[in-house]
Amino acid sequence: MKTLAFILITLISGAIAGTILGLINQLLVEPYIDQAIEIEVQNTVASGEPVDLDELVQYRLWQKGGEIVAGTILGTSISALFGIVYVYSRDSLPGSNNKKKGLILAGIMFFVIFLIPALKYPANPPAVGDPETIEYRESLYIGMLVISGFTALGVAIIYRSLGQSRKESRKIIVPATYAVIIALAFAVLPNNSDEVAISADLLMNFRIVTTITMGIFWGALGILLGSFWDVVKPHETRAPKLRTV
């Protein structure tokens, strides 16, 4: 394994995909965040607190810039995990080239570490969420993410250990085991009880759009790492030249 080349293409793929996420969000997600911030401002004004609108405009521009930086950092950090999983699953993934394999793994990881936690604890725009409960909500979200991630890891190990001889049975056992454990986690973990004081349309549109942009991020990450992999081939190492006399 060309370790340094592998680490570089992994992190660069994530940085690019994450930057794309931050930029796409400017177009698709920001209109909903701005609507939610407007509701927050109206609530603040209604409570009698002064709001400096000029300062708010500058502050929002700063936060929108921060979203792109955050996208790059988040993309790089997620790709670090994606790269490790890709190395150990590449031989088992379907697909004739690394772009296809990368895209398939990205789809699986989008499902396991974004979609499943989001179904239990969906994304919320600003104006939803009590600051007093943030640590509690963070714990629940991490809990769901960890349960989904480690369950997927466990069933992947079972999938490999069953081997080719039990090809048909593992197609049933593996997803069924994952589904049962996730269903139990959904039943046992408490729901987010914070009050939602914005319109159902704004809430639902925000959740749909953020799911789409996160899907685009994961897709871009898989294709980028697969493309770099096809060019760099970090799994191939050249043995020393042999001299036969």
Add this chain to the structure above:
Amino acid sequence: MSNVNMLLVKESSGLPKIAIGVLLAILLFGMFIVGYDQGQLFSLVEGQKAFDDMWMHEFYHDLRHAAGFPCH
């Protein structure tokens, strides 16, 4: 006497532990500062002020919401 030069290409699928460690450290650090920091990191330098300012929370605020992390 003859010389035969052979170039062998072998495939290896493992990763050195140090590489896994570096990548996991990047994962945890990046996820923490973007998704969870409430002033903890800057408090190492600024003390209590960092928890009041929550600079990183505010700067990464929009992506926190958009990526599904709990916020506010």
